[in-house]
Amino acid sequence: MTADRRPEEIEIDRLDQQLATAETGDMNALTKAVATYETQLATAHEKGESDRYRGISRAYQEQLITVLDDATQTEGWELVEDFLDAYHPDTADKFPHVTTILQNVTSRYLIRTRLSAGIDSVPVSALTFFSSILDQFEGDGYDFIREALHPYGWGIGHPDHSVADDIHQYASSSLPLVNAILEHAFYADQHSAVELLEELVNDESVQQTLPYRSGKISGPRYLLDAPAGAVSDFDPTVPRYWEWQEELDHEFVLDEDVETQIREIVAEQGVGDELSSDWEIADLTL
Structure with missing residues (x-):
């Protein structure tokens, strides 16, 4: 006699089937797969089944x-937009469980579009999807959602949505997040x-001291990690599961005039005292 299977197991089998069908181009199956994924994670979360949540x-x-x-x-x-409407952060008190999925796909679209069409x-x-997530952050937590916000920087310079204003607004309260978003802004438009960066380091709200490793670090020094990260040998890891520089054949090269501006900021902020006489921008990496 076959033992009865738990409803959760049946739903996971259904998710496997839905994804397999979606891979053939069936959009209805894709919609169902996203809904099943959201429901299964929500159920595991409500029951306090953290191992099951992570496993799914x-x-x-x-x-x-x-x-x-x-x-x-x-x-x-339009396909992504339909999913954003269905699982928008504004639709619930807490972030939908598919938020990081939608952030990832939105980031890929943003980067591809920026590089190919401007x-x-x-x-x-x-961009408003990302900004709505920023607006709902309170305190700590949501580490993966925070990480998935980094590519928001690729929207800098948009004529109808000011990413720069959002970055500036959150600099005083979320400097590590702002630093990561700013690095992606350098990939997108290093001059903007x-x-x-110059506006931020001269903002009084950024003139703060943060704990760093076994000591402390100033806000301006922390933000100088953004351009350093862009020129470093480390490839971006966000969006996850995607090597965009390789796929899009894109290599970041810092313009000379931008490097000059960064060096001027370093001198003005007194950061150069901790660097060697022949320092490079990559040496600002934290």
Whole structure:
């Protein structure tokens, strides 16, 4: 006699089937797969089943991102926009469990569009999705959602949505997050990014001291890690599961005039005292 299977096991089998069908281009199956993933994570969270929650996320996150990203490249931004409407941060008291999935796919679309067609072609709804997440952060937590916000910097310079204003607004309260977003802004538009960097380091709210390793570090010094990260030998790891520099054949090269501005900021902030006489921008990496 076959033992009765738990409803959760049946739902996971259904998710496998839905994803397999979605991989053939069935958008209805993709919609169901996202809904099943959200429901299963929500149920595990409500029951306090943290191991099950992590297990589902680890088993299906990358596959779901890949299937949705592939579908987006075929169907266009409207497909993602439908999912953003259905699982928008503004629709619930807490972030939907598929938020990092949607952040990842939105980030890929943002980066591809910016590099291929320019910032004016980036849909405003992609940027307002990120800003709405920023607006809902309170205190600590949501580490993966915070990390997935880093590519928001690729929206800098958009004519109808000011990413720079958002970055500036959160600099005083979320400097580590702002630093990471600013690094991505350098990849996108280094001239706009260095102007923003200069504004930030001269803002009184950024003139703060943060704990760092076994000591402390100033806010301006912390933010100088952003351009250093862009020129370093370390490839960006966000969006996860995607080597965008390789796929898009993109190499970041710091312009001489931007390097000059960074060196001037270093001198003005007194950071050069801790560097060697022949320091390079990459030496500012924390």
